[in-house]
């Protein structure tokens with residue numbers, strides 16, 4: 001079939017709106033009509049050429065929601081008409097990783113997904129007869145896409161696509177890092193570095209968990225009002241702090257935070273986040289994706305004296321199990337997504353979403369098909 005897609009033809013160039021050929025679903029695959037997709041920093045990271053694993057030409061996008069229109073042979077858990085959110089972290093429920101409760105990093109289709117291919121090693125997309133690669137197993141910058149059954153979360157049918165698409169990455173990454181990775185307790189104290197599309201969701205995850213103190217740290221003062229609306233109790237702009245930020249935060253949190261979250265991708269901030277975690281038990285969680293080749297450092301004594309350094313991908317969530325629950329939280333009014341979607345646009349204007357992101361003007365832009 002012919003589909004409309006924003007194609008990343010090469011690194012560093014705007015996306016090109018094209019009519020692309022899409023083959024139907026093969027064994028274990030599902031054809032999904034994408035109704036809406038968020039535009040995330042990770043798409044920008046790949047499009048910019050900074051992602052060493054970025055492959056071109058490809059159809060980017062990994063934060064979508066849509067409807068099943070066809071299923072391939074062997075598909076048993078989904079049917080035509082089901083509403084779904086594609087998962088860049090699948091959940092096969094059978095691999096060594098899925099069977100280990102300590103991780104959400106299903107590995108069953110990892111190698112082909114990383115090569116921009118479906119699990120059988122081929123692409124379903126082509127342009128003028130030449131293959132176009134998939135991206136993160138999802139390729140939501142096309143109005144139809146083919147996704148493995150194990151990479152689709154079935155969601156309730158009354159959830160609005162143009163809002164719950166954000167659960168496909170940002171919402172789950174931020175809230176999940178608090179609930180599933182940190183398992184933050186009622187009454188905890190936390191520091192969140194970076195108050196963008198991820199950090200604001202960490203903040204609302206902390207509010208949901210019942211944190212007593214939620215300190216937000218950002219160089220952009222314009223982020224303060226939205227962060228307060230989401231539950232931040234104290235705002236710190238590092239540019240306004242005289243001297244070292246770490247002792248300032250340790251003092252503010254009365255000895256250090258129980259949990260800190262790095263939501264920027266800056267290795268210097270990652271160190272600050274670790275070092276303002278409480279001696280003896282504080283845990284620092286890295287969410288931000290640092291540039292290729294970057295390395296983190298600290299004095300080992302920081303760890304010897306009981307601080308923990310961890311990371312979180314997709315919020316530690318198991319997509320097919322946890323994403324439908326997060327959709328329920330949204331529908332029940334427990335979490336706010338609407339305020340974070342600052343811009344919507346048709347696919348033809350998707351490059352505007354990247355411009356808004358570069359200028360720091362958007363929290364989340366959503367393309368509605």
Ligand code: NAD
Nearest residue numbers: 194195196197198218219220263264265287288289313314
């Ligand atoms: P964003 O650009 O919307 O937000 C980043 C914020 O950090 C901005 O408000 C900016 O002003 C602030 N900032 C930048 N440098 C700072 C500094 N030195 N000190 C304090 N504040 C600073 O980005 P986002 O969409 O929220 O994404 C954050 C990171 O999370 C990115 O690296 C992204 O790739 C990553 N990410 C990770 C996962 C995962 O599963 N681990 C998933 C999605 C995104």
Ligand code: DAO
Nearest residue numbers: 042105106110169289313314
């Ligand atoms: O299993 O080796 C693996 C990779 C899992 C991918 C997790 C990616 C999370 C960070 C990238 C940001 C996604 C938007």
Ligand code: ZN
Nearest residue numbers: 092095098106
């Ligand atoms: Zn698995």
